[in-house]
Amino acid sequence: MGADRVGGVRRPARAVAYAACGVVLLAGCASMPDSGDLRDVESTPRQDSQLRVFAMPPREDAPPAEIVQGFLEALTSDDPQYATARQYLTGAASGHWRPEESTTVLAGGPDIQVDRITERDSTDNYAFTLTGSKVARVDRQQSYTPMGGHYSQPVHLTRGKKSGQWRIDVLPQGVVMGQSDFQRNYMSVNKYYFASNSDADSATSATAVADPVFVRRRVDAMTQVVRSLLSGPTHWLAPAVSSSFPAGAALRRGVTSLAPDDQNRLTVPLNEKASGAGREECRKMAAQLLFTLQNLTPTVDTVTLQRAKGGTLCSFEESRAESVATRGSVKRPDYLYFVDDKQRLVRIADTGTASGAEPVPGALGEGVQKLQSAAVSWDEHTAAGVSSDGRSLFVGSLVAGGALDAPVLQSQGKAEEGDRLTAPSWDARGDLWVADRDPARPRLWMLEQGGGEPLEVKVPGLKGRVDAVRVAADGVRIALVVKAGDNSKSLLIGRIERDEKAGERPAVSVLGLRSAAPELEDVTAMSWAGDSRLVVAGREQGGVQTMRYVQVDGSTPEGPPPAALTGVQSIAAAEDDRLPLVASSSEDGIVRLPSGAQWQKVTKDGMAPVYPG
Known part of the structure; x- marks a missing residue:
């Protein structure tokens, strides 16, 4: 995958690629320096967008530097719940860590520096500092914001008393990665809401407004986007738009993944909050979904909304979405x-x-x-x-x-x-x-x-x-x-x-x-x-x-x-x-x-x- 620099020495990361299966495995590859700083975990070069990348768990008796590097590499994998990354953490740290809180993007990947206050004769504690130049931040709503300035966050490791294995017990909330890893892992998708200032006298009652968010590219992007749409517009756009989905609308409990059938129809089971919508409101909800999904993939041309207790709320075709709302990009000028x-x-x-x-x-x-x-x-x-x-x-x-x-x-x-x-x-x-x-x-x-x-x-x-x-x-x-x-x-x-x-x-x-x-x-x-x-x-x-x-x-x-x-x-x-x-x-x-x-x-x-x- 890329090359890691440790103590000024470049060495290739231990990675195995299975092209036939579309899978890439990542593994950390650091050694404990005797002196000086650990250097940056370089951002992985852009890969084929069809490849799935999965991280390797920590190896037995891995030193602190390798644990930190392995954890950072695991953050760039396609593991849906970051289960492998959590294996580099103590149980308590894993319980408190919220990777969905934010994604911080650094120019070239995080630098790993040994904390100078770490006592070299300590056998149970080790401290590092992650540093870099900030490029952007994606927040909990998946909204992107350009940033500048210096990034610096502490990482602390402790050795398990029973296992004898080093694990991270203090770390920053969210995810941090380099810019090229971000570009490989994430993609921008427009979700759509309706302009609050739409002209009531116009031929159609609503104007669709794009609200771009970033989702993980190969981690069931369709379900991510639908969940994001139902949760409402980003804070920046919210004062100027409205959603046809009522507050509290979400996917039905237990629904973990959405996929269209062989007729290009996507069925979206909704919870009780969204199940009471009338026919006209349901058509608007479906139009929002269709505008959003067409932006993600052209393979969905019909959306069926289901009630929480079963039964169809409404079904709507993409060709009819323009009867509900207008989109500026649809009209071709003369x-x-x-x-x-x-x-x-x-x-x-x-x-x-x-x-x-x-x-x-x-x-x-x-x-x-x-x-x-x-x-x-x-x-x-x-x-x-x-x-x-x-x-x-x-x-x-x-x-x-x-x-x-x-x-x-x-x-x-x-x-x-x-x-x-x-x-x-x-x-x-x-x-x-x-x-x-x-x-x-x-x-x-x-x-x-x-x-x-x-x-x-x-x-x-x-x-x-x-x-x-x-x-x-x-x-x-x-x-x-x-x-x-x-x-x-x-x-x-x-x-x-x-x-x-x-x-x-x-x-x-x-x-x-x-x-x-x-x-x-x-x-x-x-x-x-x-x-x-x-x-x-x-x-x-x-x-x-x-x-x-x-x-x-x-x-x-x-x-x-x-x-x-x-x-x-x-x-x-x-x-x-x-x-x-x-x-x-x-x-x-x-x-x-x-x-x-x-x-x-x-x-x-x-x-x-x-x-x-």
């Missing part, structure tokens, strides 16, 4: 839009070429009002455009002959265009978002249904000014590029909350700001690229501009990043990942990246490409 060399808003069919570009119907396509950026509503009936000087925001219908009314918002920024309005963005409710970068009074605005009196959005905890805005298709999450005092730009994700009272205008806030691209210190462009994924162009500290995909929780999704592109000024990605990524480059104009291909030029004479949203 056009790609951009501002042409005449500063008009134009559009091309999503599979077309620049030669087929045509001005949009209505005033924004006539060129009377020169534009620098634009946004098109999700239904593609309305567009918003920022004037070429960045001062004014206009909204117009995409209907031939439509007149252009007075600007709905104006910036008082006086210094330069970069200190005025950002490109706008529409949410799923039909509300329009834009930021004013006026240094004297930077603000985030929302215009209900794209008009009326602008509503200032409160952003508690914001340090800096908003330099770019993109609202997710669900209307619950918002991506902000924030410019700090040192001119660095970071990508933050916030949660949109509306306090709506009858007869009053809503109070709208963006709360819970968190970093989505902690490794980038200068973000130049971004766009949503899926239910919980964004594409970002930016620069790492001391590096050159790069483009990558990031998750809303700050983790890196699986799969290759987009092909390199220099001089990126703006990015457009559709929620439907079958459509090409489009960008505006200072060197090549508007280019697009079809799946499996290289960047292709669309037109040299154009800027600010956007898909609806």
